[in-house]
Each structure stands twice: as C-alpha cells, then as structure tokens.
C-alpha cells in the first residue's frame with residue numbers, strides 16, 4: 001500500500017480507511033491479530049481485513065457494516081491525527097492548481113504541521129518529483145517522517161527539523177514551487193527565492209512576474225525587454241491580468257479609490273515580497289481570500 005499508488009488487496013501493515021458514514025471515518029493500521037472497535041462492533045483485522053479487496057463491505061461483530069477504503073490524501077485529511085490546524089481539500093485543490101504541480105515537480109513547503117497538504121503534494125509530484133518540507137517543532141517533524149514511511153512515500157520527501165525563517169529549506173536552486181503555511185511567511189521569502197530553480201540568462205530567478213514558481217520568472221524590467229517567444233506557455237498565459245485584477249481596476253472600492261495604496265499593499269507579506277523582488281507571492285490561502293482572491 002502506498003498513498004501514491006493503488007493496490008487491490010488489504011495487507012498486513014497497510015493503513016486503511018474505515019468508512020462508517022460520510023461524516024464518520026477513521027484510519028486503521030492493519031495488523032495481524034489486531035482488532036478495531038467501532039459503533040457497529042469489532043473489526044478483526046486477520047479475518048475481516050487482510051486479504052480482502054479495498055472497497056469491501058465488512059460486517060462488524062454487532063451486525064452493522066462498514067466499507068474499507070484505500071487511503072488517499074483526501075481521506076487522510078479527514079482522518080489524520082491533528083497536531084496543528086490543517087489545510088483541507090478545497091484549499092489544497094486551489095493551492096496545487098495555482099502552483100501547477102505535476103509529476104516530477106520539486107516542491108518546498110513549510111511548516112509540515114500535520115502533513116495534510118504534504119500528502120496531496122506528494123501524490124501530485126509522484127513518481128519522480130520531490131517534496132522538501134521544513135518543520136521547526138521536533139515532535140511534529142518526527143511524526144510526519146514516521147507517517148510518510150508508513151504511507152510508502154518516504155522516498156519522495158525530505159523532512160527537515162529547522163526554522164525556515166532562519167535556516168531556509170536546506171536546498172537551493174531546485175524548487176519548481178514553494179508554499180508557506182507559517183505565521184510569518186514574509187520572513188521566509190528570501191529563503192523561498194533561494195530555493196527556486198535558476199533559469200536561463202533572460203529568466204533571472206525571482207526578478208520577474210510569476211511569484212514562487214521557478215519556471216515563471218521571465219526577466220523583469222531591470223533585465224531588459226521580456227522574451228515572450230522564449231517563455232513556456234504557462235508563463236505567457238500567467239502574464240495576462242487575472243480577472244480579479246481587471247475587476248479591481250474597473251470598479252475600485254470607494255475606500256480604495258481614494259487610498260493611494262493598492263489593496264494588496266496592505267499585506268506586509270506582499271510588501272516584503274516585493275522588496276525581495278518577488279512581486280507575486282502566493283500567500284496562504286487564508287490571506288488570498290482576505291485580499292479578495
């Protein structure tokens with residue numbers, strides 16, 4: 001069993017999801033001889049789980065039944081043990097889409113927290129990508145590393161126990177995307193920039209538009225005229241104004257119209273990102289929402 005590959009049969013050592021109802025699921029570590037209590041009675045791992053197909057309907061000792069599902073990042077998000085606040089699937093979907101994650105991408109994230117986002121990133125970048133995840137809380141970092149191993153994804157991820165604001169991601173010039181879910185992301189912007197992939201002579205890393213995606217740093221004004229013909233399609237598309245930008249330009253809010261600062265200048269992360277030459281920082285989802293995204 002691995003969170004990034006599907007297997008047909010439940011095996012000893014797997015992590016399986018017991019589905020009692022849409023609002024009620026739990027994960028179990030499948031172990032020969034072990035039992036799991038549910039409100040419908042006991043599930044005996046040796047006879048009820050091991051060797052059965054994922055998706056099977058299993059009858060518990062009191063006669064009620066449950067489904068036993070293959071784990072996915074989405075099911076893990078709703079059943080994981082919370083060590084921190086976590087990101088949920090709706091926000092994770094937006095994040096993975098905006099970062100344009102795909103197999104082979106190298107991603108840096110901090111903090112690891114409970115690993116909810118990490119699992120989704122891992123599935124997106126598998127089988128050839130890598131996640132560098134940084135968490136300064138030692139027990140959280142250790143627990144995440146342990147779970148990645150149990151979930152068969154440890155080969156795709158490096159967990160570092162350090163302060164991302166002081167020590168960065170532990171890698172430089174490799175990342176296609178960076179995501180920060182920490183209380184003060186602006187303090188890690190220079191490390192985010194250092195972690196990004198370096199581009200060709202015209203595409204100076206971190207200077208042009210494109211925020212924290214390594215393949216979207218066309219040369220900014222300081223680098224002379226932009227070479228649209230040499231940019232990947234995604235970067236060319238990205239330079240068009242967002243619909244929200246257009247709306248803001250056409251119908252400014254009354255307060256904004258009289259305020260010489262633009263809406264996004266109100267957020268310290270945006271100001272700091274700009275002073276580091278990263279004008280389009282992808283903020284935490286909460287910040288994106290509050291800044292009118």
Ligand SMILES: C[S@@+](CC[C@H](N)C(=O)[O-])C[C@H]1O[C@@H](n2cnc3c(N)ncnc32)[C@H](O)[C@@H]1O
Pocket residue numbers: 084085086087088110111112113114115116117118134135136137140162163164165166181182183
């Ligand atoms: C909100 S949680 C992240 C949740 C995670 N995205 C998830 O979906 O499970 C924030 C985490 O960042 C960690 N953190 C905060 N500041 C940090 C820093 N400067 N360096 C590394 N980790 C940090 C905290 O210990 C906490 O575990």
